[in-house]
Amino acid sequence: MKKLFIVFIILISSLQLSAQQSELTFSQKPQEFVLYNLNSQKMYSYYLVPSKRNITLSISNLDTLEIYSRIFFEQKADSRSYDYVLTYNALADTIHKICRKSSVTRGVNGQAVSTYNKSVIALNDTQNEIRIINISPMPVLFKFDYNSPSNYSAQHEYIAYSPDVYSDEKILVLNDKEYTYYEPKNNEISLDLEGPIYLKIISRVIFDMPATKKIDYQFDVYDNDSLLASFSEVGYKSSKSVLTNNIEQIPSTGDVNILHFDKGAHHIEIRKTSNNHEVMFRFYINKTAVYVGDK
Numbered sequence: 001m002k003k004l005f006i007v008f009i010i011l012i013s014s015l016q017l018s019a020q021q022s023e024l025t026f027s028q029k030p031q032e033f034v035l036y037n038l039n040s041q042k043m044y045s046y047y048l049v050p051s052k053r054n055i056t057l058s059i060s061n062l063d064t065l066e067i068y069s070r071i072f073f074e075q076k077a078d079s080r081s082y083d084y085v086l087t088y089n090a091l092a093d094t095i096h097k098i099c100r101k102s103s104v105t106r107g108v109n110g111q112a113v114s115t116y117n118k119s120v121i122a123l124n125d126t127q128n129e130i131r132i133i134n135i136s137p138m139p140v141l142f143k144f145d146y147n148s149p150s151n152y153s154a155q156h157e158y159i160a161y162s163p164d165v166y167s168d169e170k171i172l173v174l175n176d177k178e179y180t181y182y183e184p185k186n187n188e189i190s191l192d193l194e195g196p197i198y199l200k201i202i203s204r205v206i207f208d209m210p211a212t213k214k215i216d217y218q219f220d221v222y223d224n225d226s227l228l229a230s231f232s233e234v235g236y237k238s239s240k241s242v243l244t245n246n247i248e249q250i251p252s253t254g255d256v257n258i259l260h261f262d263k264g265a266h267h268i269e270i271r272k273t274s275n276n277h278e279v280m281f282r283f284y285i286n287k288t289a290v291y292v293g294d295k
Contacts, residue, residue, distance in 0.1 A: 024065075024144060027056040033141055034108045035070075036258050043108070043258070046070065046141040049084075049134045055142065059128040066145040067119040071138055073101040073112040080114065082136040089124050094135070108198065108260045110229040113141065158200050158284035163191040163270075170280050172204075172251060174241040181280035187272045189281055195261040200284040201270065203257070205235035205277050206243075207250040213237070215252065217274040221259060224267050231257055251280075 030047040037044070046068075049055050059065065071082050081098045099114035107113060121130075134140045160180075167185035171178050181204065182189055193199065205217045215235045221228045235252030243249050261268075272279050 023058075023060040024062070024146065025058045027058065030055050034260060035105050035113060035141075036108055038104045038106065038256060041256055044105075044143060046143045048139055048141055049132065050139050051134055051137050054131055054133040056132075057130045057144070059123060059130060062123055062128070062146050064146065065121050065123060065130070067121070067132075068116045068143040068145065069097060069119070070102075070105075070114045070116050070141045071099065071136070072107075072141075073099075073114050077101075082138065082140055084140060085133040085135055086119070086121070087131040087133075088121055088128060095119060106257070108258045110231055110257055110259075116143075157287045158198075159287055161191070161199075161283045161285045163189045163281075163283060165190040171244040172241050173244060174238075178244075179282060181282045183278070183280050184270070184272050187275065189270045191268050191283065193261060193266050193268060193285065195263045195266055197261050197266075198286040199259045199261065199268070200286075201257045201259070202254045202282040202284075203231075203233060203279055204238075204251045204254050204281075205233075205279050207235075207237055207252065208248075208278070215277055217272075217277050217279050219279065220271045220273055222269040222271065223261065224265075225269075229257075229259060230273075231255075254282075 030049055033046045033048040035044045035046060036042065047055060067086070069082075069084070071080065073080065079098055079100045081096065083094060083096050086093050086095050097117040099117060102113055102115045105113055105115075132142065162180070163182055165185055166182040166189045168183045170181045170183060172181055173179075181202075201221075203217075203219065205215045207215065213236070216232065217235060218230065218232045220230045233255040235255070237250050238253045241251050241253075243251060270281060
């Protein structure tokens with residue numbers, strides 16, 4: 001039994017060592033671009049490669065590499081295509097991909113992006129250099145995956161945050177838990193934050209007409225008096241939440257948007273642009289933005 005335990009420890013140590021020796025490094029780290037999934041609310045780090053630019057990676061002790069790619073979807077079209085040249089194992093392949101607009105994934109500041117495409121390449125040596133050249137006229141977003149099926153950022157945990165200026169509070173009960181939402185004052189809510197920071201905004205529209213099945217509503221986000229992002233949402237009646245102060249008003253299901261603000265002071269204003277509907281908001285900031293002392 002003791003011998004079996006020792007063998008088990010050696011096996012685990014070998015696996016850990018092997019995982020530690022697998023590496024992926026950039027010759028020059030490209031610009032990071034964060035996406036999030038509306039359904040899972042998980043955030044994913046991609047790398048933005050402009051048109052006619054390249055990205056070079058050094059690979060150690062990997063036998064396969066998964067390459068995910070997306071493009072921005074600013075035009076109204078059913079589908080779009082893009083191309084990039086992938087060089088590895090002394091081979092150069094031109095990769096052609098077709099995509100459509102994603103309905104569940106956005107940029108952290110609300111940018112529309114495509115669905116992802118995936119390429120898997122086999123590596124034949126212990127040391128490899130991989131180069132990707134974006135030959136499309138638009139930027140392409142890339143993400144690389146190995147030994148990590150989920151490959152999402154778990155570092156962005158959030159805590160609730162109350163705004164500085166708002167009109168009133170509403171208490172929403174969902175699954176026996178209470179959540180405080182805030183109504184705009186003169187169609188506006190404001191808060192001051194210090195970046196770098198992520199701000200999660202959960203918005204809900206209120207139904208006051210029983211026959212209404214869905215409501216379109218919009219709001220803009222301003223950063224230091226400059227328009228940062230505009231959001232258009234469709235609210236559907238929630239079957240699981242109620243408002244404690246008025247049970248006849250039915251809130252919609254929550255729509256989630258995440259914004260990123262760079263280092264520095266940010267005066268943020270959320271301006272409701274759909275004046276015919278009552279909209280309420282709840283805010284969260286990432287935990288890593290909250291600290292005591294020097295950082």
